[in-house]
Amino acid sequence: MTETATTTEKLNKFEKFKAEKDGLAVKDEIENFAHIGWEAMDENDLNHRLKWLGVFFRPVTPGKFMMRMRLPNGILTSNQMSALAEVVQRYGENGSADITTRQNIQLRGINIEDIPDIFNKFHKVGLTTIQSGMDNVRNITGDPVAGLDADELYDTRELVQQIQDMLTNSGEGNPEFSNLPRKFNIAITGGRDNSVHAEINDLAFIPAFWGNPDQVPIFGFNVIVGGLFSAKRCEAAIPLNVWVSPTEVVSLCQVIVEIFRNHGLRANRQKARLMWLLDEWGIEKFRAEVEKRFGKSLLPAAAKDEIDWEKRDHVGIYQQKQPGLNYAGLNIPVGRLYADDMFEIARLAEVYGSGEIRFTVEQNIIIPNIPDTSLTTFFTEPILDKFAVNPGLLMRSLVSCTGAQFCNFALIETKNRALAMIKSLESELILSHPVRIHWTGCPNSCGQPQVADIGLMGTKVRKNGQMAEGVDIYMGGKVGKDAHLGTCVQKSIPCEDLQPVLRDLLIQKFGAKIREQALISH
Ligand code: SRM
Ligand code: SF4
Numbered sequence: 001m002t003e004t005a006t007t008t009e010k011l012n013k014f015e016k017f018k019a020e021k022d023g024l025a026v027k028d029e030i031e032n033f034a035h036i037g038w039e040a041m042d043e044n045d046l047n048h049r050l051k052w053l054g055v056f057f058r059p060v061t062p063g064k065f066m067m068r069m070r071l072p073n074g075i076l077t078s079n080q081m082s083a084l085a086e087v088v089q090r091y092g093e094n095g096s097a098d099i100t101t102r103q104n105i106q107l108r109g110i111n112i113e114d115i116p117d118i119f120n121k122f123h124k125v126g127l128t129t130i131q132s133g134m135d136n137v138r139n140i141t142g143d144p145v146a147g148l149d150a151d152e153l154y155d156t157r158e159l160v161q162q163i164q165d166m167l168t169n170s171g172e173g174n175p176e177f178s179n180l181p182r183k184f185n186i187a188i189t190g191g192r193d194n195s196v197h198a199e200i201n202d203l204a205f206i207p208a209f210w211g212n213p214d215q216v217p218i219f220g221f222n223v224i225v226g227g228l229f230s231a232k233r234c235e236a237a238i239p240l241n242v243w244v245s246p247t248e249v250v251s252l253c254q255v256i257v258e259i260f261r262n263h264g265l266r267a268n269r270q271k272a273r274l275m276w277l278l279d280e281w282g283i284e285k286f287r288a289e290v291e292k293r294f295g296k297s298l299l300p301a302a303a304k305d306e307i308d309w310e311k312r313d314h315v316g317i318y319q320q321k322q323p324g325l326n327y328a329g330l331n332i333p334v335g336r337l338y339a340d341d342m343f344e345i346a347r348l349a350e351v352y353g354s355g356e357i358r359f360t361v362e363q364n365i366i367i368p369n370i371p372d373t374s375l376t377t378f379f380t381e382p383i384l385d386k387f388a389v390n391p392g393l394l395m396r397s398l399v400s401c402t403g404a405q406f407c408n409f410a411l412i413e414t415k416n417r418a419l420a421m422i423k424s425l426e427s428e429l430i431l432s433h434p435v436r437i438h439w440t441g442c443p444n445s446c447g448q449p450q451v452a453d454i455g456l457m458g459t460k461v462r463k464n465g466q467m468a469e470g471v472d473i474y475m476g477g478k479v480g481k482d483a484h485l486g487t488c489v490q491k492s493i494p495c496e497d498l499q500p501v502l503r504d505l506l507i508q509k510f511g512a513k514i515r516e517q518a519l520i521s522h
Contacts, residue, residue: 012269014135015181017044023052023134024178034113038063052136052178054129055115058108059408064094065110066406067118068132070168073142073160074103074359076127078346081357083125085342087118097342098415099335099363101399101448102185103196104132104139108406128171135180137167137257141201143190144314144360148368150321153207153306154190154219154246162250163188167257177257181264182272185228186253188221193309193480196361197451199236200227200485202274203256208302210243220245222301223252225286226275229445235275236485240287243299255293259286311480313434314360315396316389317375320368326375327368328352330384331391334400334415335363344383352378362399392426394506397436401447403458410441412458412469412495421499428503429512436479437502439471450485451477454505461492469495475509 011019026033026049033041033050038057046057056066069084076084087107088095094109110118122128132139140163142156143149163186167177185201198204204224209217220243227237244252264277278286291298314329330345337345345365349357354369365387370378379389388395401407403414418439440447441458449455454475461470470492477486493501506512 010267012267014048014269015266017048018135018179020044021049022175022178023049023136024131024173024175026050027053027173030119031116034116038065038112048134051133052131052173054132055110055112056133058406060404060406061094061109063111064091064108065112065115067107067110067115067129068100069105069107070128070130070132070139070164070171071104071359072140072164073146073157074139074144074361075157076105076357076359077125078349078355078357080125080127081342081346081349083121083127085339085346087121088337088342089339090114095339097337098402099332099337099359099365100139101361101363101401101446102139103141103144103359103361105337105359128168130168130171130173131178135182136178137180137184137186140164141187141196141361143188143195144358144366145195145318145327145368146190148320148322148327149191150319152191152321156188156190159188159246159249163253166250166254177261180257180261181266182269184257184260184274188249189307191309192306193311194307194483195311195314197448197479197483198224198227198307199483200229200448200451201237202227202260203253204237205244205249207306208243208304209306210245210299210302218245220302221249222305225256225283226273226278228273228275229448229450230270230273231443231445232270233275234445234450234485236483238278238283239301240283240290241301242287242290243302252290252294255290259289259293263289307481307483309481313362313364313397314366315364315391317370322369324372325368326370326372327366328370328378328389329360330365330367330387330389331396332364332387333391333395333419334398336415341383341386345387348378348381348383362397392422393431393434394422394426394437397434397453398422398439399436399447399452400439401441403439403441407441409444410458411460412441412471414439414441414447414458417495418456421502424499425503425506428515429506430515431506431510431512433510435506435510435512436477438477449474449477450487451479451483452486453477453510454502455486456498457488459492461494463494463496471495471498473501473505475505 091109142160187196187201188205205221208222211217224237358366404410438452456471473490
């Protein structure tokens, strides 16, 4: 680090252990950890510093670690997917993987003694887990149909990769950015429908044309900053009043992450995200500091941005801009995969597509580049029964965070419960359009309930004098054009009593009909 956080403020315990030893330092110790085993490790190395390598100790399943990858723009090859599948397969019934709400994947069940070997494997196929957790920049999201969509304004893939390379020293680890005050989220959207939820990132780039009406408009991005969800506070990002050309995006990311690193608040961890610094400084001072560090004046934001479509979910078969080619969006219920599924998806991408696989922030998969002539055979693949291209209208949009099965912050079980409840609701109801239901196991909001039509946030409730699992209900989240966050509309519903509440909401607010009545009236 070139400059450090203010030394006068009282540091929280995370800042103290980071000051004692940087998180990235454990990269050189991983062989030793594998040798001595997790029980003999220093507590801060085990519980915290390993996350700088994307390795997460899971107190719920001690000794069975989780590994979080980095997948810029959510893209990987079939070879890489097979490598991930091989890792998961090693752990038999403990092995699984989850597609995440940041277009990424996490592997589960991993033994620490295997990690050096797994890192070698990843290195060979060009995968990295570096700096994917704790006080680092998270997986950078980009348009999931970048380069495929005939209506896209900008192909985000290369920029996202360049930002990741700059921040992580091309996946090897970058001590310049390994001690941020807190996590930091970056997104770039290149389409018209804001497929990445730009507004819930600390820094996001939104397509916008610059120029007077009498000039040829120049393509670039309006910049927004400070979006966050946390237990303490949830905010949509606010305009920085800056427009940049694509060639300026990487430098601007660098400058803003440096300002956050140097000036972000480090005393209270609950108030360390970028938005708290923006509160303290005001957006004008922040913008002035960005310009100063950028080394030249920046243009003000373009008057209007180009997000003027409703958000697409990409589930189904869609024609690409390349004539004769299609992408297939497969619904992966709550993002959960097992080794066999992963091998099978890699095979589908090889046989029918170009070997490429993509993830969406809705925890689904896209297989691009399927020729028209292969579609009929593609539809006969048995795995499409499990990962449908035309799923039910609730399953299609279901998102869930990890929850109590593996996450020690969780107040409730999420994924399995979400699946069971959606199946049951789909058997009871007929819907005419998708309803986006997001589950999240605690107020950290990893499952983004505030962007959902119906968001369910885990909480503890009292039922018959006993503590029980429950949810607070959020509604009104709007994605795509005019995106805004939903708010809490109902508190403390025991999970046991939730299904009829959801059924009524779906009928009253989303036009669902009871299946039997609907059949009779036809
Ligand atoms: Fe998250 C912490 C899982 C996206 C806000 N999140 C955690 C931890 C690491 C806690 C832990 O150590 O157990 C969870 C790991 C559980 C596990 O075993 O899987 C966890 N977060 C996830 C994932 C896997 C949820 C999912 O099922 O998809 C997502 C991984 C994304 C990735 O690939 O990097 C995930 N987390 C998010 C998002 C959504 C987003 O980025 O769009 C948010 C809200 C947006 C934001 O950050 O502003 C989010 N996670 C948090 C927070 C609250 C942050 C804060 O400022 O307070 C925590 C707690 C923390 O960091 O202290 C957290
Ligand atoms: Fe864990 Fe809470 Fe995040 Fe769910 S929302 S993954 S329960 S931290």
